Amino acid sequence: MIKKILTLSLLTTSLSQVHASDWQTTLNEAKGQTVNFNAWGGAENINDYIKWAGNNIKEKYGVTLKHVKLVDTADAIGRVLAEKAAGNVANGSIDLIWLNGENFRSLKDNNFLYGPFSRDLPNYRYIDESSNKSLTLDFGTAVDGMESPWGKAQVIFIHDTETLPNPPKSMVGLLAYATENPGRVTYPEPPQFLGTTFLKQALYELIEDKDALANPVDRVDFNKLTQPLWLFLNKLHPVAWRSGTTFPSSSEEMIRLLDDQEIDIAFSFDTSAASVQINKGNLSESVRSYIFDQGTISNTHFLAIPYNATSTAGAQVVANYFLSPEAQLKKLDSSVWGDLTVLSYEKMEKENQALFDAQPRGVATLTLEELNNSVPEPHSSWVKALENEWRLRYAN
DSSP states (O other): OHHHHHHHHHHHHHHHHHHHHHHHHHHHHTTTTTTEEEEEEEHHHHHHHHHHHHHHHHHHOOOEEEEEEHHHHSHHHHHHHHHHHTTOOOSSSSSSSEETTTHHHHHHTTBBBBOOOOGGHHHHHHHHGGGOOTTTTTTTTTTTEEEEEEEEEEEOOOOOTTTTTSOSSSSHHHHHHHHHHSSSSSOTTSSHHHHHHHHHHHHHHOOOOOGGGOOHHHHHHHHHHHHHHHHHOOOOOGGSSSGGOOSSSSHHHHHHHHHTTTTTTTEOTTHHHHHHHHHSSSSSEEEHHHHHHHEEEEEEEEEEEETTTTHHHHHHHHHHHHSHHHHHHHHHTTTTTTTTTOOOOTTTTTHHHHHHTTTTTOTTTTOTTTTGGGEOOOOOTTTHHHHHHHHHHOOO
């Protein structure tokens, strides 16, 4: 028995040394490389965070991070496809992309991704894949190590405790509240992503066969399965804000309507949104966040490397840094970004746990424990199907 234990110990040590050696090779190769990081550039606080990370990456690893600011991630996907058509298989213009959902599925299904690589990153040891399905299933598509988790988002609802101390905590409850209080409830108009998420949240709560949502939409009876959703909206719209003839354009507009006391409930995919707006003076100090009793839609966003990336080593170094407790802690700060960490608290060293424990949390921001009740995204193919059907039924 002792001999067997010693043999296993030696084997583990040997494998650890091999992995360390492989990573050192990656670090050596990455030094001096420039990583063209294609990421949405529509928020200054996120742009500033990426700049902060780039300065650290340059100092620590000698890798230059160049943020290519996108209006739409689909633009980067189109560039990868165009380079493939042009025969550019080794010197692509994109080294790293911030993406998830349909964009990831498109690249993965067409074999346009480098990898698998994420599980070989040293900081992946902080990931607990069993803690959240979205770490291994990106809108229903298996990740398979082809992208590295970067952050999490979850739908939170926002209300003023002075005017609405006991908000509805289900879609059925929301409809009942709207019926009793006409004009006080609304949601963004699909295909705005939060509006589409509202449809997915309602569908999840209203149907019995919730597992069906994990399947591609063409493998289910779409009309039959979604019938409860359309019946729900048919009842909601006549008692919604402006009688369901007009919809807000975004979460930000919903928050303005809440502050103007035109509506009673707003929602966001940014769990720190209420705290941020309170700090800016855009919401009352009595505003708080909450989630529904059955949980709310959550997802993970990722970093992926195109198959023809020029700086694959540098891209892996960047992805690994973004997984570090240092970078994740900075990103969690609501004054910086407020993006939820993908790291497992239990897998972190005690000194890092202490840093996360000491992280200031906004007055209206839920704890990680409170956010633990989440609902997985349906398969990515549901997005277009729901949006198209919504427009057929309700678009003016």
